[in-house]
Each structure stands twice: as structure tokens, then as C-alpha cells.
Amino acid sequence: DIQMTQSPSSLSASVGDRVTITCRASQSISSYLNWYQQKPGKAPKLLIYAASSLQSGVPSRFSGSGSGTDFTLTISSLQPEDFATYYCQQSYSTPPSFGPGTKVDIK
């Protein structure tokens, strides 16, 4: 199985901050990397697929980059509605494992 790690596990930030979350795969997954946002009590929401493609309807302040084993999710200017937990997921091989999540809360 491919193991996914994320850093940091949590962070505190202010509205307007630039936020970067890192995801690492235990082996190369090419660009088969997706990012999800989850708010408390809600289902995850797809933000980024194929490492850098923005899902329809997702604000352009979200962006993704990387390939191989190292990936990043960047929020260019954090908004109040962005406080949530973010998960990466590899879809290169079965099982398409998720990372442990990064919780973004208000400083």
C-alpha cells in the first residue's frame, strides 16, 4: 500500500494569510493526487484533482502543485470559510489512500 503523510498536522492562520500544506507519498504516484476540504459534520469536498487541476466551482485562491512523491496545496489568501481540515489522496493504486489530514484553524 502507498502511505500518505501530510505536514503540518495542524496550523493556525489569519484571514488573508498564504497557507501551504504538504503531502508526501511513500512511492511515486505521478500526478494521481487529489485534495479535499472537510468541514465539521460535512462530507469532504473535492478541491484539486490530478495534482494541479482546479475542480469546477472551487475558488481560484486554491492551487495545487507537485508530481512524483511531493505535493503542495496552497491557499493564496485565507478566507473565513476556508477554516477546515484538508486531506490529500492518492489515486494511483488500490487502495487509494488518504493522508491523515491538516486542520486549519483561526489564529
Added chain:
Amino acid sequence: QITLKESGPTLVKPTQTLTLTCTFSGFSLSTSGVGVGWIRQPPGKALEWLALIYWDDDKRYSPSLKSRLTITKDTSKNQVVLTMTNMDPVDTATYYCAHRRGAGFGELDYWGQGTLVTVSS
């Protein structure tokens, strides 16, 4: 508009079998590349992928749970069913079903609201 909704028992006893149904609309599970998957999330913990069924009835399972899981589809009813045997309190979680986009990189672009299943005697 794609929607999915999970249904099933909210409480099961240890050793019992859990049966969950995902009823969907807005897409066909006969379309090439499309799949429906199940993911769970224990309270306060991370997401765990469980199983997925493709349009052509190809089935994939989490290796750690494969012996306990069965996924099936009823295309005419727009439903996917997941069964999990020998339930244990550690299986207490919110269970989600999700749509896997056909022409993509395996991303799950639509999710159900989830259903909380508690395992307790």
C-alpha cells in the same frame, strides 16, 4: 446534478453484518469509467477508503478489510450496496459513498452526506 445518499442501520451489534445502500441520481453506473466508492471516517479521525465498484462490475477492496467486505451494484435501481461482516466497535464511523469520475484521475467528485454507524451491544 449528481447526488448520492447513504442509508442503513445506525446501530449494529458486535459480530453482526452491516448492510449499507448508496442510492444515487444524475449519472449512470453503466457509463464507461464511472465508479462508486465507499469511504469511512471514525469520529475525530481521518478518512479510510473501503471499496469501489466500476461500471463494468470490476470491484476493488481495501486489502486490510477485503475478507469482510462485499460491494455490489444494481444499475436499474441506481444503487450500490456495501456489506461488512463481523462488525466490531472499532468499525464505528460515518460511512460515505462517493462518485468516481469516469474520465479523470480517480478523483471522488461527489459525495453523499454520510451515515453514522455505531457498533455497540
